[in-house]
Amino acid sequence: MTAEIDSLVVAPAPVQDHVWWRRIDRRTPVRPGIRMPWVDGAASSAAVPDPMVAHEFAIECVAVTPETPGITSFTFRRRDGVALGFRPGQYLNVAFPVDPDGGLRERNYSLSSSPVDPSAFRLTIQREDTGAVSRWAHEHVRPGTALEALGPLGGFHLPDVDRRARYLLLAGGVGITPLISMARTLHALDGTADVVVLYHASTPRDFAFARELRILDETDPRFTVGFSLGDRPSPEWRGLTGRISAESLDALVPDACGRRVYACGPAGYLERTAAAVEAVGVSPLAFFTECFDDTAPEPRTEQSQAAEPQTTQRPVTTGPGAVSSATAAAAPADAPTASALPAPAPSAPPRTPAPVRDVADTRHWVTFARTGTSAPVETADSLLQAGRRAGVPLRSNCSSGMCGTCKVGLLAGEVTMDHSGGIRRREIDAGTILLCCSTPEGDVVVDA
Template sequence: MQMASSFHHFDELHVWIDRQNMLECTSAVMETADVMTFTFRPEKPAWFRYLPGQFVTLELPVTDDEPVMRTYTLSSTPSRPLSIAVTVKAQADSIGTRWMFDHLKPGMRLKAFGPLGDFSFVRHPGEKYLFISAGSGVTPMMSMTRWMADCIPETDVTFISCARRPDDILFRSELEVLARQMSGLNLGFVVEGHEARHGWHGLRGRIDGAKLPLLAPDFLERTVFCCGPEPFMRGVRELLTAAGFDMSRYHEESFQPAAAPAAEEIAVRAGVATDADAQVAKVVFTMSGKEIEAKPGQTILQAARANGVRIGAACEGGICGTCRVMKVAGEVEMNHNGGILDDEIDEGYILACCSRPLGDVQIEA
């Protein structure tokens, strides 16, 4: 345990780097029956630098054979940089999150990757904002709102949170406190159903073309951030499109894989013929000592798995950065979704899940 004698001035601390420092769990708090918030600090004294709305990938020791990688959005704010927190929901069929609920306790250490991600008002600024979330999709919105409350409390933001029941509205009490502190923060809650004990007098049902103007009359003028289950986000997209919203100002948290280019396109970029034999690339995994042939269109990750080379991966969509490996030689076509930084690319790193060889390559794995 770190005691008061370990006090450091902020300017004495280094930035937390995922390749050098693990995370230590400091608290595990139940938010609802199936949602918990886990807070972490660096294993060694450091501070966290990230954008509000970004995520981390945790390596969870679910089994003795191989850890499970899971990506979670940070609910904490970088304006309080000595710790980070994730707020997670355990689905009925969840593996990693269920392990966290049952086993992750204060004092335990985990390996983590990140923070990364493009879902932040810092990357997509606007004059005023509309946050629309469902369930645990509220987490990036909380990160952004907490930062705004600390740093620019005059921000004009309408925050709409949708849930199944009033009991399932995450961070409701905190949001109501923040709304009293932020003159420009307007809250809207929508629940699908409720019981008499809830004493609910708000909107019921699902967000639609009638409810949205009630909660955000000027929604057409706002920059929208949306997060929740895919059917929920699809409904919001359709709703906004039908209303004539400028969708260039719509942003959503998505973990969908990057689209794979056709094998012929890869061959053209490599400057080789498009017959099947010419498209076969030799991939050398230097640490495992394996030399294999990647099939046309295969990613480095797919080639590795097919030949027993272990590379950790979580989202497999070029987003989370878990499968980051060093490219020692050769060229690849990398079609990522923000899961790797420019300076990492300059150093020679690639994301194995979305990198396809353009000829022979050597990978440190």
């Protein structure tokens, strides 16, 4: 599976500003499985900060590293000097001063560095020509640039303790960003593990972190790394080709059904991946995904027309179980396993006839001002659930109050909001709420 790596062609990139790899022979790991440094009893726990709950802080860029012609990594540090504690695979919500009037646009970007190296952290961003935020980041973020951040966020991460530690990391395009954080972390930790990384990209020059992944494959016998070009022919490519499928997955990773599988990429890639892993016998309880997509379209306004494309903005996390959360924010910060999440909601829920309120109806109702739709809110339902049931196209990724995608203004009435860090204090003070975790105290009107 590693033969095709020798023919990998990528754009030249500068040497990383820190060396994260080491040569390991098969006798080096002594601990069975993997144990994160912040777990009691793990080695070097004092040097690695505990994962933090989501909070606000200021960050400053200290380095810019091109990864491919369209993908750049930005190395940051916290301006207060505190090391950022996070789990490998999580992301930050960053506010960018893109608008000429000083307005901020928020985007979620995965942390591509390892929490085992707490001196700084990295965000890796793919430039989209039609994306205002990614273009601004590529053109304006330089050493010294200060931004506001919220996080760490997300339940798409490795478990804190895993005695088996057998993983399959599947990446499509820029979906490699949270997975490279996982790979770097697993490589940095001692212990027995068996990790396969399978990375799909559109062209030979679109493989980010290719040099590092090759070194990882060559220096750590616990890792096997493969690259595939998908179904677009290229005369300079002599490696694996073809989209991910049950046949290719079974040929490359015949023991996939015995691994914990993490997949990240665009929605189309994840649809094919889900079908493939199900066909080869992977349990739904062992399959975790994060999609750089939204579950519902945003209303077309002058501002949203210039916003980031739906395929690169915000991670949407899914996994096993029935907990309504994209990032399992409700779980304690020291939860030892990855999140249990449902499949993403359909992007366009079927529209039902608008309900008519009866004079004897004692339920609270929500009115969505932009669409003019009113709907009852059933007991224990959120405003998001009520709106979707009424056919209102509402954006939401996590449904747990963490990602911030469903922020709207509260125009009238009062709500109880039990969020998990996905909204800033100043936004709450200004009358902004999260639909997914807000329940009404009476009739309400929202700006959606």
